Amino acid sequence: MTVQLKDVRKTYGKGDATVIALDGVSTDFAPGSFTAVMGPSGSGKSTFLQCAAGLDRPTSGTVTVEGHDLGSMNVTELTKLRRERVGFVFQSFNLLPALTVEQNVALPLRFAGKRPDRRHLAAVIDRVGLTDRAKHRPAQLSGGQQQRVAIARALATRPAVLFADEPTGALDTHTATEVLGLMRQAVRETGQTVVMVTHDPVAASYADRVLFLADGRIADAMDAPTAERVAERMTRPWHTPMGAAA
Ligand SMILES: Nc1ncnc2c1ncn2[C@@H]1O[C@H](COP(=O)(O)OP(=O)(O)OP(=O)(O)O)[C@@H](O)[C@H]1O
16 A cells, blocks of 8 residues: 555644544555545545645554554654655645746755756656746746646656645636646556545546545545536535445
């Protein structure tokens, strides 16, 4: 398994003010799988992603990435694993404005202490269709183009898993389709694992499986989702039979 979560709990605050963001989540993500994570606002989606990606530590439970238990790693080991095996894409792109497309894409390789190989960089930029924009800066690009740069940057180190938090949240429908197609392609062509938080049933339909979170638990799961079935599931209550978790 690329990523495994076992009984992951995450609480914030203390005493009466305690908020249970994740309430015992267990699931795994197979190599080359594309999973969408959905659920109402406050259900724990971002916390789930942060814990699964090693950006945040669970209060209890274990997270493993490619068999490595994140909880037993020190900060240096965790940083190395995140840099080399994990990619991130955020709703707000998070590109560095002073750097060109090419320099932004090369950044994770530089952080990982690797000399960016020109041909590899060119191939990654080509893959997201931005060869003619390689010398441009983010402000000279459309939102969709900026998100494509962010995807190229996330894939530059050839990570085992790509985590995306609302990657199409700031994009129009057409541009969102392009970005989702690129993530699908990463799964199909290079066997990368994608885990994507989204509110959009159409975006979720690009995944092989949807996990539905409610009150910090996996309340339901759906294989081979269609936008219609996902939208329909979102309108029903989350009181599902025991054992419905993925
Ligand atoms: N740093 C924090 N301190 C205290 N409570 C927090 C913190 N981060 C999240 N929470 C709480 O944990 C719960 C889950 O939050 P989370 O952001 O994971 O939900 P979400 O499903 O991603 O929501 P949204 O769809 O609105 O982004 C919420 O009740 C939230 O208020």
